[in-house]
Amino acid sequence: MTIVSSRRTAIRTFGLGFAVGAIGLVLERIASAEAALLPGLTPRDAGKLHALMQRLARAPRRRDFKSAPMILTNPEQWDHEALSEILAYTPAPKQAWDSTDIAGPWLNLIRNALNAQIWSFKHPDFLAVSVTHGTANLALYDQAMWDKYQLTKLAGDKFKTNTLIEHRKAESADPAHFEDPAGPFSPADNSIPALMRRGVVFMSCHNAIWEQAAALMKAGVNPDKLSHEALTAELTNHLVAGVVLIPGASATMPELQQAGFHYAK
Numbered sequence: 001m002t003i004v005s006s007r008r009t010a011i012r013t014f015g016l017g018f019a020v021g022a023i024g025l026v027l028e029r030i031a032s033a034e035a036a037l038l039p040g041l042t043p044r045d046a047g048k049l050h051a052l053m054q055r056l057a058r059a060p061r062r063r064d065f066k067s068a069p070m071i072l073t074n075p076e077q078w079d080h081e082a083l084s085e086i087l088a089y090t091p092a093p094k095q096a097w098d099s100t101d102i103a104g105p106w107l108n109l110i111r112n113a114l115n116a117q118i119w120s121f122k123h124p125d126f127l128a129v130s131v132t133h134g135t136a137n138l139a140l141y142d143q144a145m146w147d148k149y150q151l152t153k154l155a156g157d158k159f160k161t162n163t164l165i166e167h168r169k170a171e172s173a174d175p176a177h178f179e180d181p182a183g184p185f186s187p188a189d190n191s192i193p194a195l196m197r198r199g200v201v202f203m204s205c206h207n208a209i210w211e212q213a214a215a216l217m218k219a220g221v222n223p224d225k226l227s228h229e230a231l232t233a234e235l236t237n238h239l240v241a242g243v244v245l246i247p248g249a250s251a252t253m254p255e256l257q258q259a260g261f262h263y264a265k
Helices: 047-058 080-087 106-120 134-140 143-149 192-197 206-218 228-237 249-258
Strands: 094-099 127-132 201-205 244-246 262-264
Touching (some): 047 080, 080 244, 080 249, 094 249, 106 127, 106 192, 127 249, 134 201, 134 206, 143 228, 201 206, 201 249, 206 228, 206 249
Parallel strands (some): 094 127, 094 262
16 A cells, blocks of 8 residues: 655645645555655545545634633634545545544554554545544644643643654655555554544534633733633634544534444543
8 A cells, every 4th residue: 555745845834744736636546655756645545535635625624712701602713624535435444533632642553543443454545533622632733832832731741842842853765665663554654634634623622622721820820811711712813734624522522423423442
């Protein structure tokens, strides 16, 4: 199975991605994992996944909120177009990860699932979604929010900065050698940008954002003296590129399961 690889043709995701012109094409299935490479880190024959990634790249992400309520009641308050695309994705299998602990093995587990689905079970269009809440949701904020709101206090001493959105040395390894223990499909490249390049969708829970805003206010970490609604809005506006905002993780999970996603923790 051939892998599509590039670091320069980004589709609104950490400056990384795959060539737009090739994404929507259903390419000829190739059996060898060491065949020629094209721009992306997805299987060359993952035509349906490529098409989904292109649609998600075009789906709007509103990030200009001035205020956000505790409970979202209007689809315009979350990324409903992107969520609708994900719910409508038909290739099987597909998996929804209940990601809650920033210090846990969540990224490693998702990477392992991708590897086995693609190379062991030959499912190039496999889609993995991280339904992210709890402290794991802190990993979806940009470094500006980590600096301004001292998010390490919520994340724990292991995370002085948001290292999960940093690029790794393994990105420069040749993806043709997919068995490389230091390559882009190895634990050496357990990062959010690397998984996004492989088609993983990271969802951010609005309820988690609201609760993290409350925790910051309680701790006195609110330099602009914002209201709860305004602080929630600011955090939302600083979700990293490509993230899909959802009204709530626990409420969105059954929607995904009803659409055929398999629950994973």
